Amino acid sequence: MQRALPALDQNTAARSLSSELAQRTGALTVAGLSHSYGSGFAVDGVTFDIPAGEVAALLGPSGCGKSTVLRAIAGLIRPAKGTIALGDTDLLQVPARSRGIGMVFQNYALFPHMTVAENVSYPLACQGVPKQERRARVDEMLRLIQLDSFGRRLPHQLSGGQQQRVAVARALAGRPSLLLLDEPFGALDRALRFDLQVEMLRLQKALGITTLLVTHDQEEAQSLASRLVLMNRGRIEQIDTPSRIYDQPRTLFVNRFIGQTSMLTGRVEGAGPERMPVRLTTGELLDLLRPTRFVSGASVVVTCRPEEVSLFPDAGPGRLAARLIVSIPLGPHVIHDLELTDGTGIRCAQLRAQAPDTLLLGDRIFVAIDPARCHVFPPDAIGGDLHASLEGPSS
Ligand SMILES: Nc1ncnc2c1ncn2[C@@H]1O[C@H](COP(=O)(O)OP(=O)(O)OP(=O)(O)O)[C@@H](O)[C@H]1O
Ligand SMILES: [Mg+2]
Structure with missing residues (x-):
């Protein structure tokens, strides 16, 4: 990335813009939003809010309704039901072009025949901003995205990341009161995406x-947003901070969609107030600590994250017999994929320094699941959600 300008100039530009924006932006409140394109609801009763000045990420499998929510907020479609407000303003009463919203799409969507400066200037021209002020504001935006010497270039003379920064500048140039980003960095490679995320x-x-x-990128959502709104089939599954979504998923869908998870099936055997023994389909007993709503005899799915699974060379209480299928070094970890005696797959992540280097594929080994951190869900949640969640995360 180009770092030509002293940070001071960018900060000054950002400060002057920010004081103006602060007077206009507000909390976004979406309530009971539903929309149908013809048959069935693409979005069904979606309710969430974003406090003023914060970033929320909308996540979910392909086709779950994310872009539809964005289109409704932007005024590109009129929802069948629900309300959308920005601060005290009822956005549904405001025509799309007057909503003061900046949008960035995945495919840059710069005007190819216009220079960088003309692209950034375009929303200002539409707003009727006088020419001289337009020029000053374009300069300010280009400084902000560190492309101040690129104003005369055409989009095809820029790299993908530079084009995307121009798209961001164009979205911000009209002094929007709300920014909507639909997969803004989806087309970029990983390193560039990271640079742009930091920039953004x-x-x-x-x-x-x-x-x-x-x-679609969970890491992007977790690093940029203070709250995640997780959608599935047109509805919201959970709204929470990234860490609560990861550690306290409310449904099996959320548990499987965010991060990696292994699923073991079994039946509760005599649940007590604090302990809940589960007889797995392998025949082994898992003694779970977490008090739950399940009664004795209930069928359950026990889920665990790779970092909640430990490996042991010998049998012992709470350890499950397994066979090593594959070990893959990944950054600071080694990922082991194992198979329990009934063929159920289970994944374990070990720090590289702690991973035994004597393990061979096919070795018999024992695994233990952290009984306090695993989650238990009813199995009926698997069916429909399973398909959707497998389609979902692309990274
Ligand atoms: N213009 C349209 N006409 C008919 N159906 C549509 C239209 N746009 C979207 N849909 C349908 O509405 C549902 C939600 O689509 P939407 O584009 O909101 O999904 P999405 O979550 O943004 O998916 P993706 O992650 O693939 O972009 C999908 O089933 C889709 O096929
Ligand atoms: Mg979409």
């Missing part, structure tokens, strides 16, 4: 503009 976060923090980000 810096801009968003400096400007304090309420932002809704749609992404």
Whole structure:
């Protein structure tokens, strides 16, 4: 990325823009939003809010309704039901072009025949901003995205990341009161995506503009957003901070969609107030600590994250017999994929320094699941959700 300008100039530009934006942006409140394109609801009773100046990420499998929610907020479609407000303003009463919303799409969507400066200037021209002020604001935006010497270039003379920064500048140039980003970095490679995420976060923090980000990339969502809104089949499954979504998933769908998870099936055997023994389909007994709502005899799915699974060379209480299928070094970890005696797959992540280097594929080994951190769900949640969640995360 180009770092030509001293940070001071960018900060000054950001500060002057931010004081103006702060007067206009507000909390976004979406309530009971439903929309149908013809048959059935693409979005069904969606309710969430974003406090003023914060970033929320909308996540979910392909086709779950994320872009539809964005289109309704932007005024590109009129929802069948529900309300959308920004601060005290009922957005549904405001025509799309007057809503003051900046949007960035996955495919840049710059005007190819216009220079960078003309692209950024376009929303200002539409708003009737006088020419001289337009020029000053374009300069300010280009400084902010560190492309101030690129104004005369055409989009095809820029790299993908530079084009995307221009798209962000164009979205911000009209002094939007709300920023909607639909897979803004989806077309970029990983390293560039990271650079742009950092850049975006810096801009968003400096400007304090309420932002809704749609992404398939869980890491992107977790690093940019203070709250995640997880959708499935047109409805919201959970709204929470990234860490609560990861550690306290309310449904099996959420548990499987965010992060990696292994699923073991079994039946509760005499649940007590604090302990809940589960007889797995392998015939082995898991003694879970977590008090839950399940009664004795109930069929359950026990889920665990790779980092909640430990390996042992010998049998012992609570350890399950397994066979090593494959070990893959991944950054600071080694990922082991194992198979329980009934063929159920289970994944374990060990720190590389702690991973035994004597393990061979096919070795018999024992695994233990952290009984306090695993989750238990009713099995009926698997059916429909399973298909959707497998389609979902792309990264
Ligand atoms: N213009 C349209 N006409 C008919 N159906 C549509 C239209 N746009 C979207 N849909 C349907 O509405 C549902 C929600 O689509 P939407 O584009 O909101 O999904 P999404 O979550 O953004 O998916 P993706 O992650 O693939 O972008 C899908 O089933 C889709 O096929
Ligand atoms: Mg979409």
